[in-house]
Amino acid sequence: xxxxxxxxxxDIGLVTGNIDAxxxxxxxxxxxxxxxxxxxxxxxxxxxxxxxxxxIKLVTLPKTPAAGNPPGGIGGGTGIRYFTISVDNLxxxxxxxxxxxxxIPVPIRESRPGIxxxxxxxxxxxxxxxxxxx
Numbered sequence: 001x002x003x004x005x006x007x008x009x010x011d012i013g014l015v016t017g018n019i020d021a022x023x024x025x026x027x028x029x030x031x032x033x034x035x036x037x038x039x040x041x042x043x044x045x046x047x048x049x050x051x052x053x054x055x056i057k058l059v060t061l062p063k064t065p066a067a068g069n070p071p072g073g074i075g076g077g078t079g080i081r082y083f084t085i086s087v088d089n090l091x092x093x094x095x096x097x098x099x100x101x102x103x104i105p106v107p108i109r110e111s112r113p114g115i116x117x118x119x120x121x122x123x124x125x126x127x128x129x130x131x132x133x134x
Contacts, residue, residue, distance in 0.1 A: 012083055013057040014126060017064030021123035023047055026056055029100040051085060073105055073119065073127040082119065082127035090132035094118045
């Protein structure tokens with residue numbers, strides 16, 4: 001039996017050993033609203049940020065794992081390599097990221113007719129695609 005979807009979006013969890021920089025990127029640079037900081041079982045902590053109907057969960061562990069994401073964005077490895085946030089102010093959002101010193105591995109470009117994107121790298125090296133229709 002397939003799952004019965006009850007929410008129009010999925011939430012994403014990003015494990016980080018760099019919570020201050022990651023929170024600053026998602027909250028201050030991208031402007032996501034902080035929903036809560038929660039203490040979790042086993043000494044974990046979750047910082048929850050609202051992105052439309054999605055929650056981006058920044059998770060810290062008592063001991064940061066030695067293994068991390070391979071660098072290089074889409075071509076750097078398999079698995080989840082990026083996620084997309086749809087915006088209506090792509091130029092301003094990219095300017096804000098650039099002013100904050102973020103790496104922009106894929107500058108603003110048309111990916112297909114009527115769709116413009118840019119890829120921004122968060123402090124842990126995760127790629128965030130900002131996408132604008134029209």
